[in-house]
Amino acid sequence: MRIGVLTSGGDCPGLNAVIRSVVHRAVADHGDTVVGIEDGFLGLIEGRSRPLALDDVHGILTRGGTVLGSARVARERMRDGVSRAAELAANLGIDALIAIGGEGTLTAAQLFSDAGLPVVAVPKTIDNDIDATDVTFGHDTAVHVATEAIDRLKTTAESHQRVMVVELMGRHTGWITLHAGMAGGAHGILIPERPFDVEEVCRMVEERFARGKKFAIVAVAEGAHPLPGTMRFAHGETDAFGHQTFGGIGTRLAGEVAQWLGKESKPVILGHVQRGGTPTALDRVLATRFGWHAVEAVHKGAYGHMTALRGTEIRLVPIVDAVTRLKTVPEDRWIEAEAVL
């Protein structure tokens, strides 16, 4: 068979490990030809591809990013692409496509599959927000990076009696913040799933200081939001230390805490550090297994399906099961975490 493979969406450690695994399984074991499509769906639409042989994936297992690139496609162009799905496949000479990506990619994969380009998907997300799989590669690396940062902040906060507010990735879900907050031993964990009372956060910190623990680490997801009316400063106002409190929730919350405590409080905005670089061992293994199973799915003709981790097994599940609902942090996970705050 001739199998196309593309990566799409934001960066996620493990993409290259999937590509390598697909090539190994398809080329070496099945005698397939693998075609690497450049820049995600954009390359699919524009017919930009290159052959991927075993030598082409040598040394990429440990590398972050994606050797195939990834780019955004305007909605209209995508719609047009879908309408010409079979033609695009014919142009590239591929019998099937393995699409590696997040929620948007999964949705697109389904559309292309319905429109006559048989697609198997491999889910990726650092956010852990894709339903129908226990987890996917990338998340563990993001949590690892965020936890290392919290570990470093903790000793400095403690000896210098500081409050640190670490803003972590997660616009719609709090998984990175939940996991890194638990792993790093944060004293506050604020996630999009649970709007928070700014005063309550300030009081928690104040009570720690009153008990003699004169420091605190607050982990806040970029998408966490305060309950209406609980923030003291409007965007751009000046706090007690003469700093304007702008920007993301991390920076603004640091300003609020500073004002409340009468004590400087520092924001740390890790940003894209969480989604780049070499994947953790766990993410490499999971990505490698996903690649293997994606090739098998193609050979079984399980189109419209994606690889999923269930317990210790890799299963194939309908793509639609994964995209109908965002996987958010459930109540019981929150309750577990609360005990160690």
Place this chain on the structure above:
Amino acid sequence: MRIGVLTSGGDCPGLNAVIRSVVHRAVADHGDTVVGIEDGFLGLIEGRSRPLALDDVHGILTRGGTVLGSARVARERMRDGVSRAAELAANLGIDALIAIGGEGTLTAAQLFSDAGLPVVAVPKTIDNDIDATDVTFGHDTAVHVATEAIDRLKTTAESHQRVMVVELMGRHTGWITLHAGMAGGAHGILIPERPFDVEEVCRMVEERFARGKKFAIVAVAEGAHPLPGTMRFAHGETDAFGHQTFGGIGTRLAGEVAQWLGKESKPVILGHVQRGGTPTALDRVLATRFGWHAVEAVHKGAYGHMTALRGTEIRLVPIVDAVTRLKTVPEDRWIEAEAVL
């Protein structure tokens, strides 16, 4: 309630995270008293304990080892201890015990539980050999450390045209070697579950050299063994380079490969580095969750049970389910791994 907690068996990153979590959940949320028993079952038998308050577990989340210590108990003494189980509990003034440990601990926990000291167990093993749970804390850290080592060896092997044989932990099961071998991109993965033909390994390396890939990484579990008659040198014989091939399988295999290829080959014996030091984020989270659920199990009276990960959920399973069978690497996991060798 008054809850005793002990750690037993070999070291495993995450023990302190369980202890901390038990204390937080029991003391802060349930108002229990927690008694830390020193040096595992030895301390239980000798009545050595100390109270564990919130302050006593401050800062231990990220630390390797166990603040409670762990020591071996002679079989006879253990038997005697079990026969006085209720008396030991009364001496320490505990209503229930949370025992954190590996296979031996789980078995002992069951015996004490049967004999009148109510026990809930938390499984630990870096080897991933405990059945009835998807995985437990410690394994991810061991794989992480082993993978980092392989990452480092790979670049040096490649540029200096060397064969490296990395011996990893795993006397009876090959999980660490399987996972680190896959994550590190090893060219050979040798595990106890699959006795190997030494000649075949040598020939695989030779073929890589013939194809122009003039290096190889072989990951071998300490408990992997060659098929009878496939090893050229007896223990202690001298190889082509004047080195005697002694010691563990890693060192001996390096000697065999060297002889076959006429090319020096280097063993690396990571040893206890794999079971010490700070746990990975994943292990900290899992250990913390296990601690929480162990306390809940005590409050529910679910004695004779242990915490287990099933998918993303923590469940309580009968201890006997975990100790009847060693969890070994199944055929299908091996087949997946083989594709990327």
Place this chain on the structure above:
Amino acid sequence: MRIGVLTSGGDCPGLNAVIRSVVHRAVADHGDTVVGIEDGFLGLIEGRSRPLALDDVHGILTRGGTVLGSARVARERMRDGVSRAAELAANLGIDALIAIGGEGTLTAAQLFSDAGLPVVAVPKTIDNDIDATDVTFGHDTAVHVATEAIDRLKTTAESHQRVMVVELMGRHTGWITLHAGMAGGAHGILIPERPFDVEEVCRMVEERFARGKKFAIVAVAEGAHPLPGTMRFAHGETDAFGHQTFGGIGTRLAGEVAQWLGKESKPVILGHVQRGGTPTALDRVLATRFGWHAVEAVHKGAYGHMTALRGTEIRLVPIVDAVTRLKTVPEDRWIEAEAVL
């Protein structure tokens, strides 16, 4: 002798290693008594101290922060403290003081020394801005952390065709940015010592894109400043992507680049992650050596001196030599760095 020891100023990985080394050398080798003074000069003035025996420094070598704490002292209170220097020493019963800290600490140390409290200083700074020593502990750790971040950003920038602006510590000097920028292979290195033309930076990035290298990493010290008139947006204005460009130079520069290129550009503000956590091996060794030599200096009566690294040797230099001039990045170091941008 009775030797007091204090840490003062901002956090710096290696402080605990110095304290441990002082105690080992003084107590175990010289038979001295060591008194740990809490919260820096504040504790000196308030007479807060505790004895430091060998057991008190067990396990602190690898820990970030300072077990002695550090706090700010109002200028007036400090002046008053200096005037009572001998009295404070008598209160604490110390014959000499080892003061570990940055520029401010060194100045204060000199004043106390002149006023009758014999002081030996140990310089610390993550910024590498202290003159009269080749380097001091803390800087290598800061550079290590910043470099790891750039390593992670690079792969994601490359595969996703992004510009990343990393803001690193350094208000007055660019050493961290110079070293991490070189080590991480940044394409722009902007430091306080060389005001930069914003347009030139934008054009450099543009040219990379034109040459087909569709990504760039710009490392900018928090204290770097643009040449007057070269910034397009005033503070708080809205860029092409609807983001207001506020805050530090990193965030604002990302806005400028985005506007110029018509391409989103991401800031990463590492912040205090750079000054916390476990020190690198190099910083631990240097801190340990400094501690040893500080004790020797006390026994030699070399008051008013500080430890300094010169080549591979530790020397004692007059404190005044270190505080008269900030050590900035010289022209020739810049020229070396420029070659690999």
Place this chain on the structure above:
Amino acid sequence: MRIGVLTSGGDCPGLNAVIRSVVHRAVADHGDTVVGIEDGFLGLIEGRSRPLALDDVHGILTRGGTVLGSARVARERMRDGVSRAAELAANLGIDALIAIGGEGTLTAAQLFSDAGLPVVAVPKTIDNDIDATDVTFGHDTAVHVATEAIDRLKTTAESHQRVMVVELMGRHTGWITLHAGMAGGAHGILIPERPFDVEEVCRMVEERFARGKKFAIVAVAEGAHPLPGTMRFAHGETDAFGHQTFGGIGTRLAGEVAQWLGKESKPVILGHVQRGGTPTALDRVLATRFGWHAVEAVHKGAYGHMTALRGTEIRLVPIVDAVTRLKTVPEDRWIEAEAVL
């Protein structure tokens, strides 16, 4: 100019960083042509080379190993090569050679230079045994890796009351062991420069146990040797635990300690992990600076010289100054270290 560059000798993190820096400085700044010579002096003799343009060194800064390869040359062949030095240069069309390597390479470089192939050298050694430079790249990475291993071993040794013997690289000099031992807080540091009394080591450990510190870490250089007559077991004899004590000094010393204490003692042989993988930030910066200065040296015609770090400056020193004497650990460095054992 046309400048050849080669790497020779064992692996050393930072080789690629030098190559990259040479190409950047020579090609981009001077307009030179750079010729990469494959497999060290072997490639020089066999005339195997490839052009190195800017694109060829993209992405290699962070990678371990050497993209040019390195191989051994038989002594005779080398001698023959030297005698044809000018001819070899003519064949490759190079005006000068930058040779990156250890002691052997430096000696060879001098010979080639004398014989009419103008050579500038860049010293590399993980062992820190090259005189005339404060340090060179590779050593910091080796110490970093060894220290991380000791950090991990320490927590497990402490909680499980174990003695761990870590064998580190260093056949003739103890620098890695000295630095990693100090950084990791080892309780014994055994180096080639100071033959040790096995009984004394055993007694030190015994005394720790007697004082209630029931664990110990002993760092031993592979080239350290016991004083004659102080080892109890001959090579291959069986210790108290039924293990034969073979192999390197680490394994044998672990056996001796085990016998003395009546307590199992574990060796860890890190091996080549210390010389592979990504360089530390410090090694990358130093390697980059050396590359820059090597190109300058070529343009100045400073043949027969090598780059050297002196304090914070890079100097050019005659190669002969570096190869006449092995740089060993001096007495005063040992005394410093002893204080914290």
